[in-house]
Amino acid sequence: MEEMHQVAIAAKDPAIGRQFSSQVSILSAMELIWNLCEILFIEVAPAGALLLHLLDWVRLHVCEVDSLLADVLGSENPSKHDSFWKLVTILVLQGRLDEARQMLSKEADASPSSAGMCRILGDLMRTMPVLSPGNTQTLTELELKWQHWHEECERHLQDSTFAASPHLESLCKIMLGDEAALLEQKELLNNWYHFLVTRLLYSHPTVKPIDLHLYAQSSLDLFLGGESSPEPLDNILLAAFEFDIHQVIKECSIALSNWWFVAHLTDLLDHCKLLQSHNLYFGSNMREFLLLEYASGLFAHHSLWQLGVDYFDYCPELGRVSLELHIERIPLSTEQKALKVLRICEQRQMTEQVRSICKILAMNAVRNNRLGSALSWSIRAKDAAFATLVSDRFLKDYCERGSFSDLDLIDNLGPAMMLSDRLTFLGKYREFHRFYGEKRLTDAASLLLSLMTSQIAPRSFWVILLIDALPLLEEKEVVFSAEQTYELMRCLEDFASRRPVWREPGVQRIQEDVENTKLEMLRLALARNLGRAIIKEGSLEGS
Amino acid sequence: MEEIYAKFVSQKISKTRWRPVPPGSLQTADTFAAGSWDNEENYVSLWSIGDFGNLDSDGGFEGDHQLLCDIRHHGDVMDLQFFDQERIVAASSTGCVTVFLHHPNNQTLSVSQQWTAAHYHTGPGSPSCGSAPCTGVVCNNPEIVTVGEDGRINLFRADHKEAVRTIDNADSSTLHAVTFLRTPEILTVNSIGQLKIWDFRKQGNEPSQILSLTGDRVPLHCVDRHPNQQHVVATGGQDGMLSIWDVRQGTMPVSLLKAHEAEMWEVHFHPSNPDHLFTCSEDGSLWHWDASTDVPEKSSLFNQGGRNSTFLSHSISNQASVHQSLISSWLSTDPAKDRIEITSLLPSRTLSVNSLDVLGPCLVCGTDSEAIYVTKQLFS
Numbered sequence: 001m002e003e004m005h006q007v008a009i010a011a012k013d014p015a016i017g018r019q020f021s022s023q024v025s026i027l028s029a030m031e032l033i034w035n036l037c038e039i040l041f042i043e044v045a046p047a048g049a050l051l052l053h054l055l056d057w058v059r060l061h062v063c064e065v066d067s068l069l070a071d072v073l074g075s076e077n078p079s080k081h082d083s084f085w086k087l088v089t090i091l092v093l094q095g096r097l098d099e100a101r102q103m104l105s106k107e108a109d110a111s112p113s114s115a116g117m118c119r120i121l122g123d124l125m126r127t128m129p130v131l132s133p134g135n136t137q138t139l140t141e142l143e144l145k146w147q148h149w150h151e152e153c154e155r156h157l158q159d160s161t162f163a164a165s166p167h168l169e170s171l172c173k174i175m176l177g178d179e180a181a182l183l184e185q186k187e188l189l190n191n192w193y194h195f196l197v198t199r200l201l202y203s204h205p206t207v208k209p210i211d212l213h214l215y216a217q218s219s220l221d222l223f224l225g226g227e228s229s230p231e232p233l234d235n236i237l238l239a240a241f242e243f244d245i246h247q248v249i250k251e252c253s254i255a256l257s258n259w260w261f262v263a264h265l266t267d268l269l270d271h272c273k274l275l276q277s278h279n280l281y282f283g284s285n286m287r288e289f290l291l292l293e294y295a296s297g298l299f300a301h302h303s304l305w306q307l308g309v310d311y312f313d314y315c316p317e318l319g320r321v322s323l324e325l326h327i328e329r330i331p332l333s334t335e336q337k338a339l340k341v342l343r344i345c346e347q348r349q350m351t352e353q354v355r356s357i358c359k360i361l362a363m364n365a366v367r368n369n370r371l372g373s374a375l376s377w378s379i380r381a382k383d384a385a386f387a388t389l390v391s392d393r394f395l396k397d398y399c400e401r402g403s404f405s406d407l408d409l410i411d412n413l414g415p416a417m418m419l420s421d422r423l424t425f426l427g428k429y430r431e432f433h434r435f436y437g438e439k440r441l442t443d444a445a446s447l448l449l450s451l452m453t454s455q456i457a458p459r460s461f462w463v464i465l466l467i468d469a470l471p472l473l474e475e476k477e478v479v480f481s482a483e484q485t486y487e488l489m490r491c492l493e494d495f496a497s498r499r500p501v502w503r504e505p506g507v508q509r510i511q512e513d514v515e516n517t518k519l520e521m522l523r524l525a526l527a528r529n530l531g532r533a534i535i536k537e538g539s540l541e542g543s
Numbered sequence: 544m545e546e547i548y549a550k551f552v553s554q555k556i557s558k559t560r561w562r563p564v565p566p567g568s569l570q571t572a573d574t575f576a577a578g579s580w581d582n583e584e585n586y587v588s589l590w591s592i593g594d595f596g597n598l599d600s601d602g603g604f605e606g607d608h609q610l611l612c613d614i615r616h617h618g619d620v621m622d623l624q625f626f627d628q629e630r631i632v633a634a635s636s637t638g639c640v641t642v643f644l645h646h647p648n649n650q651t652l653s654v655s656q657q658w659t660a661a662h663y664h665t666g667p668g669s670p671s672c673g674s675a676p677c678t679g680v681v682c683n684n685p686e687i688v689t690v691g692e693d694g695r696i697n698l699f700r701a702d703h704k705e706a707v708r709t710i711d712n713a714d715s716s717t718l719h720a721v722t723f724l725r726t727p728e729i730l731t732v733n734s735i736g737q738l739k740i741w742d743f744r745k746q747g748n749e750p751s752q753i754l755s756l757t758g759d760r761v762p763l764h765c766v767d768r769h770p771n772q773q774h775v776v777a778t779g780g781q782d783g784m785l786s787i788w789d790v791r792q793g794t795m796p797v798s799l800l801k802a803h804e805a806e807m808w809e810v811h812f813h814p815s816n817p818d819h820l821f822t823c824s825e826d827g828s829l830w831h832w833d834a835s836t837d838v839p840e841k842s843s844l845f846n847q848g849g850r851n852s853t854f855l856s857h858s859i860s861n862q863a864s865v866h867q868s869l870i871s872s873w874l875s876t877d878p879a880k881d882r883i884e885i886t887s888l889l890p891s892r893t894l895s896v897n898s899l900d901v902l903g904p905c906l907v908c909g910t911d912s913e914a915i916y917v918t919k920q921l922f923s
Contacts, residue, residue, distance in 0.1 A: 302581060302582065302583055303554075303555055303581040303582050306555075306894055306911055333618075333619070333636055333676070334619060334621065334636045334676040334678075334692070335676070335678070335692055335717055335734075336557075336580075336619075336621070336676075336678075337580075337581065337619075339781070339806055339825075340825065340895065340911075343805050343806065343825055368664035368665075368673070368675070368693070369664070369665070370664075370692070370693070370694060370715060370716060370717070371715050372694070372714060372715030372716025372717075372733070372734070372735050373692070373694075373715070373716040373717050373734060375716070375735065376716055376717075376734045376735050376760070376762055379760065405715075406715035408714070408715065408737065408739075408750075408753060409715045409716065409735060412735070412737060412753070412755055412760070413760070414755075414756075414757060414759065414760050415759055415760075416759070416760050
């Protein structure tokens, strides 16, 4: 807040300077409200101590005094300074009587004529009974002593002890708690709550918390004097003095533009068990409602969504559900952001969200022809269906072009192959190609056979597999054993019998013819191979 | 213990890099660049950690880093490298690669050169030239190599308008990071857990070597080469695992070290003390790995220049040859036998630490909790 203040002062452009100043004033108002809530609701100060806390509160938020004090003390002749009496008055108004006394002693040194009066006033200041924190006085004792002191001040006033100096006289009146005198100092008091606290200090120092609001209301009325209407801040403070927590929260929500302040204040009060559970119509209590609102607001921000996650974590009833809904809708412009979102989901076991986000990313990757990325997303989500889709894409490419794209991916699938049947088939099929390329024909043959018999090959691919068997069958040496050949034949007949019969004329007929020819060739090759295999196995070296 | 200074900068930091000191000079690092991400307006900024003679009116702590200048950057800053003393190369999520020039006399940054469509998607489903994020950039004056989510590798030269060489579809998945091995060779890591070595002297679009793990294909996010031994490479993966590879030997890593609980975003060997390694991760921690523990009592076949090398016991690598003249302590470290000291450098857990850089005794890192941490006494 200090930085903003300095920036506001230093800003060259007056509009920006105003903007910063207004931000500073909002922040200081929030601090004011927060501190008051702390005093009244959380500390729950009893009578006596209450006033001390309120005095601290006022002193904290009116800071010009210190600079003025330094100013005056620093000057050569403090008592002749222009603002000397102003300073002393402010000190008395704030209840800083020791410092006021020091100032008076300077005045006494400077002008001997008023030395006597200053001394008397100084004594009065010194003897004013205050409740010190460690003191064991009871409240009634304090009350009695204070009453006694009050009467003494009254007596001095009536004796016109201070008649010679109007300043000292008005100081005495202030110390008596005379409302008219206090109202004269409106300018120095600056706002009605200062007036309230000063008034209480000098007329009802043992005020009880429940009576506070009466004095607050009357102070406000007196101070404003009918000239101006209360501002939102005044309403909030009044509600606080009335100990109406809900009203405070309501007024703050209306006055402030976002939920930050209210959410945190409510959370604090809830932790102090001060909020009775309000049953809002969707079942959660006010704290959770406000936190949810705040967190939703964070999610609407382009970069603060990561903080929103933590807030949702602390909402026991609706937090998780809200998080699930919000986290899917974060726009993912880069993979790195997606990874962070996924990590958040995985830490909270939100598998559905992981799956849906990975699916979106994988679809994008497929559209951009990044099949490796698509596969890695489906592996992360353990999404077998998508892995099948990617593998189908590869197989389709192979059918169309006769060769595989992205061999680096397929060759190095590793254990990820097990994710989906189709993927396993793809990996194994590629392995078959590799075996064939390396001339490891028996391995290739048995692999091919297992591919066909294990039922993981898609229907559409069977004809290709069968055709792939042809070159193996045509090899000089017998690659397939008799058993294997029988298996192949069975597969072939299986395939042929279940082949869809196309009824459309034209191109399909030609394709069908081509296929039929291929199958015929295959049958011939199989038969020949069977013969050779039986002979080979039947002969001496084969057994 | 080191003192770490933190400063909250109101933008999530994706990359931080020290400006290199001129070779042969005794200066320590005093300026670093930072790039932000995920904001509506992202910035590349330069910061200084020079000692200020007297505290200025900002009331910053002595040694606190101060902003020198910044410039708006379109898209997230995906990677950042210093090209030389004055120029910074930034890779953007819009697929654009920009070279910024720093003017020290008036402390401003300006755009010196830009390749706007360095990375893009072309596919049946995407509109022609949909942009793809550029994920990694590495510089070796005068060359700049970039890689992106489109699986493309670009070789640029400063002051040339077009790319000198482009390898389209170098990878079917996303390339996450790139580093130079020897000058004409680069090494890339991708999201299916493979390291690929590319040689620019060769024509053709095939890598000269592929290395990968045999187990799960965990995506690899970062890579760094040992400063003195160009065959030793460290990578960090999505499961937080740190792997050390010897690219001359086989296709499998030399050691696998279980490290962080979430993605490891960056790994760096210390440039002048390569026995020290630094990693940072999504789980909000930054670790300092110290493998320089001397083990004097173990005798070995080789005694190199005062530093004993520990005996070769690898759990994974089947390194048969013992005729190595220089053995890196990383390659020969068996995590079960020799101790690597690991210290966590950040005082408390934050959101993800996205980036780190080390130079001399100084370390800088940037996090998602909008803070930059700097320490100037790394080895105290």
